[in-house]
Amino acid sequence: SRVLRIALIPGDGIGREVIPAGRRILEALPPSLGLKFEFTRLDAGYELFQAAGTSFPDRSIDVLRHECDGALFGAVSSPTRAVKGYSSPIVHIRKKLDLYANVRPVKTVATDANPIDMVIVRENTEDLYVKEERTLEDPEGGVYAEAIKRISARASSRIATMAGKIAVQRQKLRESGVASIHKSPLVTITHKSNVLSQTDGLFRSCAKEALAAQQFVDAGVAVEEQIVDSMVYKLFRQPGSYDVIVAPNLYGDILSDGAAALVGSLGLVPSANVGEGFVMGEPCHGSAPDIMGQGIANPIATLRSAALMLEFLGEEKASAKIYAAVDANLEDGKLLSPDLGGKAKTEEVVNDILKRL
Ligand code: NAD
Ligand code: MN
Numbered sequence: 001s002r003v004l005r006i007a008l009i010p011g012d013g014i015g016r017e018v019i020p021a022g023r024r025i026l027e028a029l030p031p032s033l034g035l036k037f038e039f040t041r042l043d044a045g046y047e048l049f050q051a052a053g054t055s056f057p058d059r060s061i062d063v064l065r066h067e068c069d070g071a072l073f074g075a076v077s078s079p080t081r082a083v084k085g086y087s088s089p090i091v092h093i094r095k096k097l098d099l100y101a102n103v104r105p106v107k108t109v110a111t112d113a114n115p116i117d118m119v120i121v122r123e124n125t126e127d128l129y130v131k132e133e134r135t136l137e138d139p140e141g142g143v144y145a146e147a148i149k150r151i152s153a154r155a156s157s158r159i160a161t162m163a164g165k166i167a168v169q170r171q172k173l174r175e176s177g178v179a180s181i182h183k184s185p186l187v188t189i190t191h192k193s194n195v196l197s198q199t200d201g202l203f204r205s206c207a208k209e210a211l212a213a214q215q216f217v218d219a220g221v222a223v224e225e226q227i228v229d230s231m232v233y234k235l236f237r238q239p240g241s242y243d244v245i246v247a248p249n250l251y252g253d254i255l256s257d258g259a260a261a262l263v264g265s266l267g268l269v270p271s272a273n274v275g276e277g278f279v280m281g282e283p284c285h286g287s288a289p290d291i292m293g294q295g296i297a298n299p300i301a302t303l304r305s306a307a308l309m310l311e312f313l314g315e316e317k318a319s320a321k322i323y324a325a326v327d328a329n330l331e332d333g334k335l336l337s338p339d340l341g342g343k344a345k346t347e348e349v350v351n352d353i354l355k356r357l
Helices: 015-027 046-052 058-067 089-096 153-175 199-211 214-218 228-237 249-261 300-312 316-332 346-355
Strands: 002-011 035-041 070-075 101-107 117-123 133-137 143-147 186-191 222-227 244-247 272-275 278-281
Touching (some): 002 015, 002 058, 015 035, 070 089, 070 300, 089 272, 101 153, 117 153, 117 249, 153 199, 153 214, 153 244, 153 316, 186 199, 186 249, 199 222, 222 228, 244 249, 300 316
Parallel strands (some): 002 035, 002 070, 070 278, 186 222, 186 244
Antiparallel strands (some): 101 117, 101 272, 272 278
16 A cells, blocks of 8 residues: 655644544545545644744645645635735745646536636746746836746746646546546647747747647647636636646636636636646635634535545546545535535534535
8 A cells, every 4th residue: 555644734814623524634535545644733824933033844845745645735814914924825835835836627517507627837936926026216206116927938938838748638537437527638829929038938839739749649748828818818708618727826826716706616627736746635625714713614515635646646536536435425515614605613514525425
């Protein structure tokens, strides 16, 4: 059997209510899958910062790097005002472990009237998020501010290659019987190269070249491109037409939150931060201070994040089991959390899903 060493990083607020659910579903996987888990709990977030002066200690980075195969991250609170010395642990972890892709599947259940089944693959290391900003005197009066938008050939090619591989993998799953609204694999490259011909132009040309690789041609992956603003329009009008979307950091950030809005609750949408040899699953929602402590947080985003983590660890059978159990709970519709219009507590939702595993 294979032993997977997983760090559990609950963080703040409802992170502490949903991460235990993630642990429970991993432990409940049937022994026939041959998986064993070793869990390490790591503290992170704003409460830790207030107590210890750091939102994620360097020694925890070392634990992730040397002692873990993957991690499940809950959510952290960020102060609304800038607090001296505080920075987001998630950004820190992504940087230190070079988790260069942010992968966000957005999928409705098959019975939905307006079915959606897409994955947004967002470049996670550069673009405007290099945070090289400055404020200067404006000779015309006042000041002006500017920021560097950095796009590299290396990062653009590697994210497009990951998108291509995900498209192929999804097609394999369909062929093995996983239900989907798509018949063949499609990758949509998003950019604004009509205006930003050098930065987005580079992203576009590198992505096209990477996706023209023989492995993707052989697998029948179709490639299209779309300007980001018309992408938003079509994403809202015809979300079912997208399979895999690949985007530079900023557009990917915005598109992925927009896409999450299409499925009804933030409590449903998972994500994974993926690098070479490490993956961190993370629900898309935050620490939800408005509902924390009541035991009513929807655990599904976290359960799906655990499944997504397993997928990138090469355990597709295990992840398919989790996805199917979650879908069965949603399709049945009797034990739903309040964000989905139900009355069930976090624990009741988890118990129902475990029964269906
Ligand atoms: P949020 O995602 O925490 O909450 C937005 C709304 O969605 C709230 O009404 C909340 O109750 C609801 N919601 C979110 N997750 C839910 C779930 N699993 N089940 C049921 N309802 C759920 O976003 P926010 O309120 O803008 O931010 C709250 C805090 O979280 C802030 O400090 C913010 O900085 C932080 N945040 C962290 C992350 C992260 O850790 N990745 C992401 C977003 C926000
Ligand atoms: Mn975002």
